Amino acid sequence: MHTTFGKARLGAALVLGLLSGTVAAQGRVLTAADYAHAERFMAYNTTPLVDHAVTKVHWLDDGHFWYVDHDARGDHFMRMDAAGGKAVPLFDQAKLAAALGKAGGKPVDAMKLPVTGYEARPDGRIDVTVRSKHYVCDLAAVEASCVDRATLVKTGKEPGARSPDGKSEAFIRDWNLWLRDVASGKETQLTTDGVENFGYATDNAGWKHTDKAIVEWSPDSTRIATFQQDQRKTGEMYLIKTKVGHPELQKWKYPLVGDKDVTLIERVIIDVPTHQVVRLQMPPDQHRSTLCDDVSCGPDGGWDDVKWAPDGKTLAFVSTSRYHKHAWFRIADAATGKVRTVFEETSPTYYESGNGAVNWRYLPATHEAIWFSERNDWGNLYLYDLDTGKLKHAITTGTGNVTEVLKVDAKTRTVWFRGVGRTSGVNPYYQQFFKVGLDGGKPVLLTPEAANHEITMSPDGKAFVDVHSTPTTPPVTMLRAADDGRTLATVARAEITRLKAAGWVPPVPITVKARDGKTELYGMMFKPSHFDPSKKYPIIDYIYPGPQTGSVRGRNFSSARADHQAMAELGFIVVAIDGMGTPWRSKSFHDTWYDDMGDNTLPDQVAGLKELGRRYAWIDLDRVGIWGHSGGGNASTGAMLRYPDFFKVAWSESGNHDNRHYEDDWAEKYQGELVTDKDGKSNYDDQANPNHAARLKGRLMLVHGTLDDNVPPGNTLLMVDALIKANKDFDLLMIPNAHHAYGDATPYVTRRRWDYFVHYLAGNTPPKEYELKAWPWK
CATH class of the missing domain: 3.40.50.1820 (Alpha/Beta hydrolase fold, catalytic domain)
Incomplete structure (x- = not known):
């Protein structure tokens, strides 16, 4: 499916x-x-x-982002200053192509660089991602060079989940969770009691099974929220790889509809410095989420229904029943594992928390939570009191859906979200971008164009890049202010003359x-x-x-x-x-x-x-x-x-x-x-x-x-x-x-x-x- x-x-x-x-x-x-x-x-x-169709940007910091602009000559990697609206080359493409070609043993076209990731290092070198490999490149040297990052630091091959400070990454080995120091490659075992089919952070929804670790790091990188996934009673799926000679049997855990025993998770919090594992004081939870049919819904991994407090002392999460008819908003004490159910929601069919992203948010400083619900037949946001578990008021009302909450500023009490069907006369599938106060009021439309809007906000939330288009009109990419949507700069305007020709x-x-x-x-x-x-x-x-x-x-x-x-x-x-x-x-x-x-x-x-x-x-x-x-x-x-x-x-x-x-x-x-x-x-x-x-x-x-x-x-x-x-x-x-x-x-x-x-x-x-x-x- x-x-x-x-x-x-x-x-x-x-x-x-x-x-x-x-x-x-x-x-x-x-x-x-x-x-x-x-x-x-x-x-x-x-x-x-299609020329100048910039559809994706990558923020480097609060004031700069990079993107790829394309024209008849090829691809141009650019870096834009959000304050001045000026774009300059991200790096010397000819030098990088030559260096990558030398490192890989075959020529690389400077105008068709297969670079999908970029990061500037403090020492002046850059990290680039080329397909599945990472290279560290020195373009300032007399002769530019690139080195496969794997040769600089010897580590295991298991994929890692990077900590917020970028210094560590968590990974799975032999059913246990390990920690890898990014700079030195040193590896440390965090858990010891993981066993086959009852391992830590394992990624298996049956239809999807990878080697990635499903974890949620605390903001200060000192704690990890994850689970020990119990698949010991889960049924297996079998496939046979065809080849000359004996076929190869492939098997893995794959729960089916109606199975008495399906996969369960036991939630834990790991204190990274001490390696202490705190098991949450609650029965095993269903392997479910409020968004999709896995506990990890997004392409970049992570644990969607788990959110840390800024100080890392408490953890909010949502449990979902097997048939998705019941959801419980809960808070756990990270030190003791004590769990409190704050409020819950039921649905005669199934509960979902948004389209494309989980929309609930944890606001411990004000003892509040933002909750998404379709209780009035439309997806709206509601504000709950965490002390009483009672609804304070609706943040958004009326027809049309909040599809994706992109940012919450607890200090200004403002929410920025994408939504559909909220503007009369606009195609109900076109996503637009709004802001609204936590205390209610009419949402402010920040992207008035009758088009579908893809939004990428700056880390500080003061600006956003808006790519808007329709199925028949090519994209326009703009830098806009988050307070009122005014245009700060035009990044690119797509041209389809060659396409039409x-x-x-x-x-x-x-x-x-x-x-x-x-x-x-x-x-x-x-x-x-x-x-x-x-x-x-x-x-x-x-x-x-x-x-x-x-x-x-x-x-x-x-x-x-x-x-x-x-x-x-x-x-x-x-x-x-x-x-x-x-x-x-x-x-x-x-x-x-x-x-x-x-x-x-x-x-x-x-x-x-x-x-x-x-x-x-x-x-x-x-x-x-x-x-x-x-x-x-x-x-x-x-x-x-x-x-x-x-x-x-x-x-x-x-x-x-x-x-x-x-x-x-x-x-x-x-x-x-x-x-x-x-x-x-x-x-x-x-x-x-x-x-x-x-x-x-x-x-x-x-x-x-x-x-x-x-x-x-x-x-x-x-x-x-x-x-x-x-x-x-x-x-x-x-x-x-x-x-x-x-x-x-x-x-x-x-x-x-x-x-x-x-x-x-x-x-x-x-x-x-x-x-x-x-x-x-x-």
Whole structure:
């Protein structure tokens, strides 16, 4: 279900076609030139044609940040002075390229530096991150040089969680937590009683399992909040790596829906100087969070639902029940481990603390806490008294959601947050930036442009960089004052002249009515650049049903959204619609199909597609296709089974076709507890695609990687088994040793997907074995 795409080492693709009664395409014959034209619209070809699209900045200190500016010549690493608004080169790129080339043994292009991280050292040297390696570089020397940082300080290879003062990092070894001195590499063991499957800070949610340590450092770097994770009774998942000779068995702990024993955590606080482990005085907690289906939700690690007091003496955290219906705000004494429950919240469906980030905050100086709740059907902030546990008042009110709290200034009693749906007349998915007083009042809009705003605040909170854009207008990057939003400097203004000259056309924002005929749904439509309104086009629906995200995947400008435009160039209309049951709207909208996950927004997809067919004569509703990955793989197959006369062709990748065979946390949050009656029937029966296999009529391709450790391939094999027993024709593509993303096989799978819709939906003949040659890692 979690679609994080990354490179993987893969074997050759194995295709098992269960082809019966295949009808040859009757339309035109597409050539390699047609596919090459479509490929021009892939992101790896379009992104380099967008100039000055600065979408991410990195603050160095309160007054300076660095970023990468791109134009036809290449990438320019820049450093801006926030006070003066002047930008200068971050470093000498030619010198750095030469030094990195010498260190790595192969030339590095100065205008295509693969640098993703930068840090200035006190001695004048710089640290740069190049892919997975860190280099220490001296650009001031007569001959610039770079040295792999790993050769300067000999340390273990375990990834570390850096302390706030930057001097230490915590890591896991042999189920225990260790400390590494960054400067010397000296390693110290902090815990000693960790054992297999009952280790400290271990990162395993079943669908995700890494070697990173999940910890939360105190602000003064003297204490660590973490847990001892008990997986001893948790069931295991097994996969087999294919190779010549004996196969390699892979196994790890992977709790499933309905398991009696799932993973638990025992919360601890470690005093770093003394190595003393203080176990919190409470029963083991569920491995749950208020934001996602892991205790660590963000890409940079950390423990989202844990926050220290500034003095490090107390720790606030939120416990969540197994089915997410109950959340408890608690405070622990770091020295004694004593725990006090301050207040709690319940929900008939599930409680969440925000979109994109945990929004609650701990304010011990004033004995207060900021709490996020959707109790009035919208995500608002509330202020609680920590002494009494009582609600003091609402900080924000009304419709629209607070999506992400970015900063709280306890002294000025001000909160800065991103929000959606709070400005009349603005697309309800466009995030804007506001500030509001802790004591209430009307929020002040700091970014008035009717666009989606990405915000990066300075460390001192006095300024922020605002990147605003829409799907059809390129980004403008501005430095603004945090007190009133006034413009301090324009960092960059994107230019798409080269992109347009290459034939690019923007997507078409669309709105359609939901299943109820009243609720407005938002989406995007992609038409061929050579669109002819006198023709009839088959339509392909790209679907990701949620509930944790939707099909459109963001409202920022993008030169390519997946391969939607590329597929449109092959003679299709492609659409993506965020149906009911997806986030960012009201709580009731999000809860539309709670406890009915077989819904998968499909009634909204059908209603929206039919409305588009009525609106536009050039859409052929007799030729409707659908595809998706992960949750979209589930939904696209479900579409063929629940609406067999409407959807004619589906391409379903890595689907969780029966959530009883997927990790416990995700499905139990949105479908609830698995309840089985005496007759063997359960509330999870209807959501299982295999139970509807007999209804298949159209053309279905199932795709899965055999080493998918997110959605195990058994999900697709269960579907295959049901289709065979129902005597149904279908197609199957299993990719040996591929994970949830297909890595090196991605170009192959993409081309096969194009072929499938060209052949079976459009009735045309694709070119023979076209190769997508421009893929970044090919």
